[in-house]
Amino acid sequence: MEILLIRLVESLLMPPGLMILMMLLGSLLIGRFFVTGKILVVGGFVLLIAASLPIVSNNLLALLEQTPPLNATKLKEQRVQAIVILGGGRYADAPEFNGQDTVSKHTLERLRYGARLQRQSRLPVLVTGGNPYARPVAEAELMRQTLEQAFNIPVKWVESASSNTWENARYSQIHLKRAGINRIALVTHAWHMPRSVSAFEQQGFDVTPAPTAYSTRARPLLLQFVPDAGALEDSRKALHELLGRLWYSVRY
Structure with a gap:
């Protein structure tokens, strides 16, 4: 229930939900409070157009995608002990997979790069992604299946209890602490990296960022x-990350 409530609030605060809500509210108020209603309608429309412009979305993402690509030699220089790959969602009830769940496009992009790093370094891999909507299989297990079956990459640890990035870090720490590991290469999207690094560093990890899919x-x-439409989605991703960092600073 908490996850559903968070997703609902997020939808109302992110494009295009926020702008649509502003325009609907403005339309209801414009009869009795003309100036206020007009401001809401026009403001919602202007913000929706702005969020849909590539020049806006690119600049928002540029605020987040400042981590340079990882040079593979840095894995040795930083004495990295393991590769941690963060989940990025699932493709539920995939018809071409006999109606079963599989990994989403975002998760697949992370797995592809994590597989490349593992081949270069031969480091052990941890995959992390939970099951907040009570699907038949946890996301991390789908990630393990994909890495082993599609990429022929072994997975040593499967963390499937988490429901957000902060919990990814918290529960991964439990697995890796037992193995005496605290220096990791962290694989996720470039726009997701700042929030992810912060969460894992708070759990005591020495993090080498391994961003992908700029x-x-x-x-x-x-x-x-x-x-x-793609720019609108990019604006939403960027604002989601900025709001997420603010939320984590308050809650954790």
């Missing part, structure tokens, strides 16, 4: 100012 990209200048 979202910022060059476009022709004219197209930077043309509304785009």
